[in-house]
Amino acid sequence: MVQRHVFGSVFALESAIAGFVFLVVLALLGHALLRRRAARGTPVTGQPERPTLEKYYVGVLTAFAVFLVAWTAWQNHREHRPPRSTPVTVDVTGFQWCWKFSYPQSPVKRSVTGTCRGRDLPTLVVPAGRPVRLRLTAKDVIHSLWIPDLRYKMDAFPDHVNTFTLTLDHEGRWRGRCAEFCGERHYAMDFWIKAVPPDEYDRFLHGQPLAGAAA
């Protein structure tokens, strides 16, 4: 779940910095509001501009921007490094208004879909602990595959295939959604992503139902 880890560290750092900047500005503003009231008889003070101070300030801002750009670009690349082991592939197709998950490596050409109505949500089954390459496309309009708990999404375009790799560290079931507005039932275009043990995944590819739940 490299996406989640990278997001976590970048989000934490940027939130902390943002919070700090916000508090500094708030403190300066609060100081002015308390101490600079005309009612207190405060006179106007200070020069109309402070060019030297401003230059240093711009220098600091620029240095910080350079750091932020470089560091976040590095994090972005870390997140998109090719996986160490060969990934399994799943073809994902978004359509109005549900998903289809096809398994090209399955001997029986397994494919899962649903109606996204009521409890009929399709489940994207993947092996836990192994990299999974999703090949995303769409049948009609643009959709976007979002797994909030993974902290990642990618758009699915018609006439185009987008690819990204994810690894789910442990077994479990997570909610996935469509994030790109796609019409009447956009709000209902949810799915499940389920990480199962590798041997169960193999049985799944051979067409057997998952233990415990209908796929």
Place this chain on the structure above:
Amino acid sequence: MTVAPPEDKEATGGRPVAPSGWLGWATSTDHKRIGLLTVATSLVLLLLMGVLALLMRGQLAQPDEHFLDPLTYNQVFTIHGSGMIYMVMTPFAIGMGVYLVPLQIGAPGIAAPRLTLLGYWLYVLGAVMMLSGFATPNGAHADGWFSYPPMADKEHSPSIGSDLWIGGVMLATTGVIIMGWAVLWTVLRRRARGMTMLRLPVFCWSMIATCLMVIGAFPALLAALTLLAVGRADASVFASNVWNIGYQHLFWFYGHPVVYVMFFPFLAAVAEVLAVFSGRRFFGYKGTALSLLVFAAISMSVWGHHMFATGQATNDYYSLTSIALLVPAGVEYFGMVGTVLGGRLRFPVPMLFALAFIPQFLIGGLTGIMIGTPVIDYHVTDSYFIVAHLHYVLFAGSAFGLFAAVYYWFPKVTGVMLGERLGRLHFWLLVIGTNLTFLPMFALGYLGMPRRVATYATFDGFAWLNLLASIGAGVLALAMTAFTVNVLWTLRKAALGRCRPAGDNPWDAYTLEWATTSPPPRLNFAPGRPVPPVTSFAPLLDLRQREGGTPAAKEASGS
């Protein structure tokens, strides 16, 4: 400096005979009337778009609501977004420029007044055309203000409301481009004697930056909409990914700069208000003017950050430029905070809005840096986190600047002051409502609520945060009611002659529009009250300081 009016006008004391009544307004070449028409039209539309927002918040207050069906909900959010951006904030920003720029530079009029008037009319007719979609059998356009193909093609959006939306937005945008050219040309080439570029008020510098973006970026929207119209006529166009992603580039090439068009004029209004009510000239004038231009230029290069999740954009570049924006933005804050830090603060209503702008917009700006970071954006894009961010920028930020501007310039435009008590009520309700509505949305997006969903399920766990936001929207409705009542009541009282005249310079302000009568005469500066000597970007403050007098000394020379 004096304007030499045509001979036959001498008799009317510099005020030419203008047709009175609605025809006089509809065909006026007076930049003040055109500006006022633009601003008033967009304020009326603001209320209408607010009603649409209330409908949305009503629908989302509870999980699994059936107050609006999804098709209606999609129309409502589409027209709310399109309306607010194309028909309210952008025209208001440019309309302010149409009204104020000639006055602030000491000119008797705007460059190309007839074209400016044409711009206004195209805007109004465009707005009407877009809204008329609600009256068609399948309702209004329902593909979002961005209207990506192939969603917006004829196959997936067959309703005629979509065609009306394209036509309306094109007309309105053409109108705004025309007005933008007129304002830009005015500030560059119609300045009065003494008004050098480096003596332009901050507001005029903001209009230069704004109008440069208008003329540079807005044509891309016309191109995008033309592409959309072609694709609606010929279905094969959007069968190809090239044009689908191409549309997104065209659209966002306009779609990001427009955010700054909807921001700079309000930021500059806040800057003027802060300076006046701090009793000093704006701190760091040169840095601010320069940073506005740099800000605007970089903003032309960041559009791809709306496309981080497309997998088809150069994310590293757009992230670089987006994060670089923090430098000029930091310079703006340097100026604003520096102004109040050394000031002698008074707190009339415009100042309250301007002060609230500082921390509230900051939330929008800081989260903007966060979502300019791809690894964060992959998670939060197209979620309520973005809804929260953009409303902190455009509502908690720009709209607060808008109200600061309305309260600040109302006496100049109408000759009377807006009610103080209702104004304060409006302000406090607006602060509470804004933060109550939009702060929970950051959490909602983080937790996984997508944007543009017509409803959500009970087990999603979004219920109480959404309820908070909806309650906040109710408070916003109260605030806007207070504002509307205030404006209408004040205008009514003024019409009945029961208002005390505000005077020419009720706030002891610094820029040239305050050196003439309220409201200003047809040619802005009557021969008896010529433009005072322009010695800096705060000429009236110079005058006062030279006279060594109190504000009262200057008032004496006024009326």
Place this chain on the structure above:
Amino acid sequence: MNRDGLKGRLPYLVVAGWGVLNGVLLAVLGIYGESSLVFWLWGGVVVLLELAALAVLASSRSGPDQQVRYRLPYRGAAAVPPAAFGCALVALAFVYGLWLLALAVPLLAVAIAMALHGTAAEED
């Protein structure tokens, strides 16, 4: 009137410089790479901005930087509303059918005629 050359040219320099800044950012994008449509689009915008700058320069050369006398129409422009309605009808013709051009074209013709004759503004 450009007594101190640089300052008199500031309006031109602002527009031209802003266009150049766009060009620099575009060049940086060139290093990163992007689809060709973007380079046509943004490159076209840079050219447009430089043309605007040239227009400002031409205007600055033919007149003073700051004005003393202004040319202004002070009568209304009655041709504008019909012109705008004509444009709106053209837009509607793409929605409801080209027959609307039969209304739009005459209306625009009237607007042009009014602009040329009916309401010629008196100017200073």
